[in-house]
Amino acid sequence: MQHSNYRANRPKSVVTGLNEMPLSRYARELSALADTYREAMAWNAEDLARVVSTLATQALRVTGSGGSYSLASFCARLHALATGQPAMAATPLEIVQTPYPNATGLLCLTVSGRNKDIRAAFEASALAETKPTAAFCLVRNSPIKVLHERYSFTDLVEAPLPIAPDGFLAVNSLLAVCVLLTRGYRTAMQRAAPLPQDLAGLMAHSDAGEVFDHDIRRVLKRETQLAIFSSVRSGSNRSRISFCGGCLRVRPETSGRIAEFSEHEAD
Numbered sequence: 001m002q003h004s005n006y007r008a009n010r011p012k013s014v015v016t017g018l019n020e021m022p023l024s025r026y027a028r029e030l031s032a033l034a035d036t037y038r039e040a041m042a043w044n045a046e047d048l049a050r051v052v053s054t055l056a057t058q059a060l061r062v063t064g065s066g067g068s069y070s071l072a073s074f075c076a077r078l079h080a081l082a083t084g085q086p087a088m089a090a091t092p093l094e095i096v097q098t099p100y101p102n103a104t105g106l107l108c109l110t111v112s113g114r115n116k117d118i119r120a121a122f123e124a125s126a127l128a129e130t131k132p133t134a135a136f137c138l139v140r141n142s143p144i145k146v147l148h149e150r151y152s153f154t155d156l157v158e159a160p161l162p163i164a165p166d167g168f169l170a171v172n173s174l175l176a177v178c179v180l181l182t183r184g185y186r187t188a189m190q191r192a193a194p195l196p197q198d199l200a201g202l203m204a205h206s207d208a209g210e211v212f213d214h215d216i217r218r219v220l221k222r223e224t225q226l227a228i229f230s231s232v233r234s235g236s237n238r239s240r241i242s243f244c245g246g247c248l249r250v251r252p253e254t255s256g257r258i259a260e261f262s263e264h265e266a267d
Contacts, residue, residue, distance in 0.1 A: 032164035040179035048184035067170035092117035100128035108135040113142020126151035
């Protein structure tokens with residue numbers, strides 16, 4: 001997702017020494033985390049807290065697709081801890097298949113609001129008159145807003161933060177949504193203690209300690225391989241099942257680009 005208002009001349013990263021090495025795209029995304037945290041802390045979370053107050057009265061399913069599924073898991077845990085109500089992460093397909101569990105609300109998390117699976121889950125829940133049904137995204141006037149306007153009983157919160165754009169991996173958007181959700185729940189539950197004002201203060205509460213910079217460097221140097229396979233029916237009567245796919249290999253020296261792709265097929 002592109003955030004057009006992000007300014008390139010942001011301060012250096014909170015990650016010690018990260019700017020001393022040539023930055024890959026992923027490293028640049030990491031270097032913007034402190035700014036993302038600052039923007040998420042400055043945003044007015046009153047609308048989000050209002051929606052959370054509605055969701056907090058009952059059980060909740062939280063759905064996200066791709067990288068946003070980790071946000072759904074985080075939010076489900078947050079909901080259970082903050083409200084004492086049951087909560088679970090669910091895929092959009094699970095929502096579409098069973099859109100109407102008794103006394104269970106739905107929150108759809110989507111960074112751009114464009115994901116077709118999330119929009120399908122939102123509409124399935126709205127058609128089943130699941131209440132409350134809500135969505136949260138980081139842009140204004142996204143496609144999911146059209147569905148919100150069509151089903152007037154639903155809720156939509158938009159938080160158009162000027163943060164660094166995500167690459168292949170969602171980095172800054174994940175941090176932003178986690179911070180905003182935490183602020184929304186803390187406000188709705190009337191938790192007095194505020195979050196730390198900057199990312200350095202937040203990291204001081206983690207167990208990463210002095211090895212955080214070392215761990216980041218180790219991740220950036222790691223070669224990544226991803227295997228993708230699926231079953232395909234073929235033949236005149238489509239009775240033959242083949243497994244086809246490929247293996248992607250990404251090396252640090254390629255700056256995050258695919259360095260090698262090999263195809264495989266087997267019966």
